[in-house]
Amino acid sequence: MKNLKLKAARAAMDMSQDDLAKLCGVSRQTINAIEKGDYNPTINLCKAICKTLGKTLDELFWDEE
Amino acid sequence: MKNLKLKAARAAMDMSQDDLAKLCGVSRQTINAIEKGDYNPTINLCKAICKTLGKTLDELFWDEE
DNA sequence: ACAAAATGTATACTATACTTGACATTGTGT
DNA sequence: ACACAATGTCAAGTATAGTATACATTTTGT
Numbered sequence: 001m002k003n004l005k006l007k008a009a010r011a012a013m014d015m016s017q018d019d020l021a022k023l024c025g026v027s028r029q030t031i032n033a034i035e036k037g038d039y040n041p042t043i044n045l046c047k048a049i050c051k052t053l054g055k056t057l058d059e060l061f062w063d064e065e
Numbered sequence: 066m067k068n069l070k071l072k073a074a075r076a077a078m079d080m081s082q083d084d085l086a087k088l089c090g091v092s093r094q095t096i097n098a099i100e101k102g103d104y105n106p107t108i109n110l111c112k113a114i115c116k117t118l119g120k121t122l123d124e125l126f127w128d129e130e
Numbered sequence: 131a132c133a134a135a136a137t138g139t140a141t142a143c144t145a146t147a148c149t150t151g152a153c154a155t156t157g158t159g160t
Numbered sequence: 161a162c163a164c165a166a167t168g169t170c171a172a173g174t175a176t177a178g179t180a181t182a183c184a185t186t187t188t189g190t
Binding site: 091092094095098104105106107110 | 146147148149150
């Protein structure tokens with residue numbers, strides 16, 4: 001399942017996947033795969049993404065059902 | 066750095082590392098290593114742990130500074 | 131319509147999360 | 161003191177997160 005919250009938060013900061021990737025110290029493909037739901041990132045990467053986008057884990061990676 | 070919030074939440078539910086591991090579908094060593102801070106779990110495992118312990122990602126895995 | 135930027139996707143490789151099995155150590159109860 | 165549960169730790173293996181390179185497609189601006 002895609003991570004649309006991440007995609008939206010990135011768009012709100014007017015960042016490309018590549019911008020975010022560089023700021024988080026990973027490759028563009030990694031960000032792309034996470035947004036696409038292709039894989040299961042580590043918590044440290046999730047935290048780095050959250051801090052870069054000014055969000056928390058719950059805001060970007062928690063799905064309440 | 067150790068994850069004491071996780072250790073405390075598990076203790077509050079009166080669960081052993083092995084209990085938690087089984088409920089999350091991972092090995093005991095994995096839970097032990099996470100509490101010890103030995104590695105960097107995936108977000109899916111973090112979510113499974115949170116749901117088992119009735120906590121959110123922010124409560125167990127977010128460190129505000 | 132055109133060019134350039136951003137995104138999607140594929141392959142082959144490397145790093146590391148996670149497993150299984152085993153043993154040592156530290157608690158906790160009786 | 162004794163037994164047993166819970167925790168810490170090691171080593172060798174497997175699965176998959178994440179990389180580098182490359183190319184196709186879509187989006188956006190002019």
